[in-house]
Amino acid sequence: MQQKDVPEVLRSKGISVEVVEALSQFKGEPAWLTERRLHAWATFEKLPMPTLRDEAWRYTDISDVRIEDFLPYAPSPDVASEGDLPEAVQKLISEGEENSALLVQHNSETSYSRVDEELAKKGVVFTDLHSALVEHEDIIKEKLFGLVPEGYDKFAALSAAAFSGGSFLYVPRGVDVEVPIQSYRWLDVVGSIMPRTLVVVEDGASVTYIDEYASADAEDPAFSNGAVELYVGEGANLRYVSLQNWERNVLHFNTIRSRTEKDATINSLVVSLGAQLSRTNVEAGLTASGSDSEMLGMYFADSNQVLDHHTLQDHISPNAHSDLLYKGALRDESLTVFSGLIRVEPGAQKTDAYQTNRNIILGTDDAFAVSLPNLEIMADDVKCSHGSTTGQVDETELFYLMSRGIPRREAERLVVFGFFGEVTSRVPLKRLKEKLDRAIEGKIGLGFEERAA
Amino acid sequence: MLKIDNLQAEIDGNEILKGLELEVGKGEIHAIMGPNGSGKSTLSNVLMGHPRYEVTGGSVTFLGEDVMEMEADERARLGMFLAFQYPSEVPGVSVANFLRTAVNAVREEELSIMEMYRLLQDKMKIMQMDPKFAERYLNEGFSGGEKKRNEILQMLMLEPKLSIMDETDSGLDIDALQVVSKGVNELRGPEFSAVIITHYQRILRYIEPDRVHVMLDGRIVTSGGKELALELEDKGYDWVRQEFGSAA
Ligand SMILES: Nc1ncnc2c1ncn2[C@@H]1O[C@H](COP(=O)(O)OP(=O)(O)OP(=O)(O)O)[C@@H](O)[C@H]1O
Numbered sequence: 001m002q003q004k005d006v007p008e009v010l011r012s013k014g015i016s017v018e019v020v021e022a023l024s025q026f027k028g029e030p031a032w033l034t035e036r037r038l039h040a041w042a043t044f045e046k047l048p049m050p051t052l053r054d055e056a057w058r059y060t061d062i063s064d065v066r067i068e069d070f071l072p073y074a075p076s077p078d079v080a081s082e083g084d085l086p087e088a089v090q091k092l093i094s095e096g097e098e099n100s101a102l103l104v105q106h107n108s109e110t111s112y113s114r115v116d117e118e119l120a121k122k123g124v125v126f127t128d129l130h131s132a133l134v135e136h137e138d139i140i141k142e143k144l145f146g147l148v149p150e151g152y153d154k155f156a157a158l159s160a161a162a163f164s165g166g167s168f169l170y171v172p173r174g175v176d177v178e179v180p181i182q183s184y185r186w187l188d189v190v191g192s193i194m195p196r197t198l199v200v201v202e203d204g205a206s207v208t209y210i211d212e213y214a215s216a217d218a219e220d221p222a223f224s225n226g227a228v229e230l231y232v233g234e235g236a237n238l239r240y241v242s243l244q245n246w247e248r249n250v251l252h253f254n255t256i257r258s259r260t261e262k263d264a265t266i267n268s269l270v271v272s273l274g275a276q277l278s279r280t281n282v283e284a285g286l287t288a289s290g291s292d293s294e295m296l297g298m299y300f301a302d303s304n305q306v307l308d309h310h311t312l313q314d315h316i317s318p319n320a321h322s323d324l325l326y327k328g329a330l331r332d333e334s335l336t337v338f339s340g341l342i343r344v345e346p347g348a349q350k351t352d353a354y355q356t357n358r359n360i361i362l363g364t365d366d367a368f369a370v371s372l373p374n375l376e377i378m379a380d381d382v383k384c385s386h387g388s389t390t391g392q393v394d395e396t397e398l399f400y401l402m403s404r405g406i407p408r409r410e411a412e413r414l415v416v417f418g419f420f421g422e423v424t425s426r427v428p429l430k431r432l433k434e435k436l437d438r439a440i441e442g443k444i445g446l447g448f449e450e451r452a453a
Numbered sequence: 454m455l456k457i458d459n460l461q462a463e464i465d466g467n468e469i470l471k472g473l474e475l476e477v478g479k480g481e482i483h484a485i486m487g488p489n490g491s492g493k494s495t496l497s498n499v500l501m502g503h504p505r506y507e508v509t510g511g512s513v514t515f516l517g518e519d520v521m522e523m524e525a526d527e528r529a530r531l532g533m534f535l536a537f538q539y540p541s542e543v544p545g546v547s548v549a550n551f552l553r554t555a556v557n558a559v560r561e562e563e564l565s566i567m568e569m570y571r572l573l574q575d576k577m578k579i580m581q582m583d584p585k586f587a588e589r590y591l592n593e594g595f596s597g598g599e600k601k602r603n604e605i606l607q608m609l610m611l612e613p614k615l616s617i618m619d620e621t622d623s624g625l626d627i628d629a630l631q632v633v634s635k636g637v638n639e640l641r642g643p644e645f646s647a648v649i650i651t652h653y654q655r656i657l658r659y660i661e662p663d664r665v666h667v668m669l670d671g672r673i674v675t676s677g678g679k680e681l682a683l684e685l686e687d688k689g690y691d692w693v694r695q696e697f698g699s700a701a
């Protein structure tokens with residue numbers, strides 16, 4: 001982004017119709033997009049802020065979230081090479097998976113992006129949405145807001161109205177991208193970050209895309225509001241990883257929705273470790289026969305964090321398969337919510353759908369895991385199951401390990417790593433796994449409090 | 454080596470061990486037999502330091518040290534081992550990873566990755582276990598017999614000075630019984646003692662005990678040589694109850 005003068009209205013707190021207009025103008029967007037934004041803003045204003053009385057927000061109190069307190073936009077300097085990125089971001093990159101394309105969103109703007117020449121030659125596009133509008137306007141016009149529309153909820157409406165930065169990944173028909181593609185969202189101001197991610201994987205193509213959120217430590221609250229739209233074409237494969245590792249001043253809202261065509265496969269992994277409050281909706285639309293969605297999730301809440309996941313396996317077409325496994329650990333006074341639904345639409349015969357949520361509580365009586373697995377089946381020839389468990393680390397398991405000479409703390413580590421291993425072992429990304437292991441290690445820290453007898 | 458004196462223990466307020474006496478010398482193999490519910494597994498767990506049991510009286514010393522105040526891992530590092538009647542499943546923790554952690558915890562010096570690998574290969578061979586088991590999650594989905602083999606594999610890896618085997622022979626087919634016995638005999642020597650808890654005299658044909666004890670209602674009520682096992686199998690526990698029940 002050129003360092004044009006940021007309009008005054010974007011430099012003061014709060015979001016308004018003027019902000020939305022100024023933002024669109026500032027970015028030189030086509031008229032249709034300005035209109036969509038304004039329309040979404042009207043929707044946002046119409047929708048009430050969710051409260052504990054809303055079924056989908058029953059356990060997650062957001063009455064303290066004041067969107068009007070945040071700066072709507074924060075610019076960041078363009079950089080010419082990776083070496084000029086903030087040091088913390090360079091560290092993230094060096095610890096991350098090897099990548100064939102990279103994008104860094106710094107606050108509200110994309111400050112750096114690169115696509116390996118070989119991929120670019122094959123027609124792979126990976127850039128921020130605003131730049132993409134120049135060369136790929138048609139496809140963006142067709143797909144943007146298609147899966148996370150303004151009417152989805154209050155936060156989706158806000159995203160559609162006021163998004164900035166974000167990324168567009170396009171993998172042409174039949175192209176197999178072997179090395180993962182990576183984006184980082186880096187926040188180092190008190191303000192807001194509202195990326196939108198649009199991924200289009202054409203028929204027979206395959207790609208792994210990792211989206212990571214991290215920030216500089218700060219006192220004052222910051223606001224993150226994302227929308228991720230994943231289109232997977234016929235026979236195509238997409239592995240999508242969302243790794244939320246914000247500092248504790250951030251309030252995070254994100255909706256990730258996918259659509260899979262015939263014989264397409266999507267493997268998603270949603271990891272929530274950071275933020276003070278984190279709400280993620282993950283929805284897989286199984287819209288064609290032979291489509292397959294693996295949905296993995298892991299979260300680890302400490303202190304008074306609130307980590308909330310709502311999932312939907314939406315079986316619209318017959319003969320599709322979905323398999324969800326979300327695992328969470330809690331310590332201290334944290335709260336986690338898992339609410340999952342398998343919905344089998346009328347006519348979606350031969351659906352094969354599984355859903356499992358497991359939580360372990362580490363040595364405290366003050367943490368609380370809400371687990372709400374649900375089925376809504378409107379077809380009769382289906383195989384569906386769901387399950388949920390929540391409990392303390394099993395004392396007998398610990399005793400077994402300790403009886404082999406392993407000290408308690410080490411035994412607890414093994415059990416927790418083992419617990420998450422069921423998820424991480426299903427993700428073939430070595431450096432990512434190492435990163436997750438380090439994060440778990442950090443969360444376990446100096447061991448748990450004495451558990452209640 | 455192991456000295457149990459007037460041991461009393463309870464679980465959830467129910468008294469199970471009611472003044473148990475047992476002494477096992479260095480290099481000795483002892484067998485304990487007794488009807489279901491007589492407290493054999495309770496004894497094993499109490500000896501190993503299971504936190505659910507409360508010791509209400511008596512003492513246990515191992516190698517001259519009072520172990521009752523020790524956590525399970527300390528007892529293990531001192532050289533005690535328990536082959537569980539019902540080993541726990543620990544999802545997500547591979548046998549190899551678990552054994553590496555355990556062996557390094559028990560040994561004074563850490564083994565290199567290569568040494569560890571060789572040791573494990575070696576011991577798995579003795580136990581006739583498929584090397585693939587090393588990568589499987591600890592006991593998860595193992596058959597009954599596989600779990601028992603895995604217990605003895607752990608014993609071979611850790612080389613304890615005293616091994617308590619709680620019905621390791623139950624649920625084993627004839628071949629597996631021989632393999633497990635071979636595993637135990639592998640360690641047999643002047644530095645290794647064992648307490649074999651069993652319902653059958655069968656395993657004692659492969660691992661000859663120095664002493665046989667009969668447990669009834671939380672106590673050892675009679676002891677003898679290996680012929681006592683045969684006699685028991687012949688006459689059943691009713692005989693023991695009649696002879697020694699009054700003492701209980
Ligand atoms: N939590 C508990 N509360 C009450 N009684 C218990 C509890 N756990 C075990 N017991 C009882 O303690 C007694 C001894 O059990 P233990 O498992 O030690 O027997 P055992 O001799 O090993 O039997 P088996 O030969 O069947 O393995 C049994 O009567 C059992 O029901």
Ligand SMILES: [Mg+2]
Binds near residue numbers: 493494495538619620
């Ligand atoms: Mg028993």
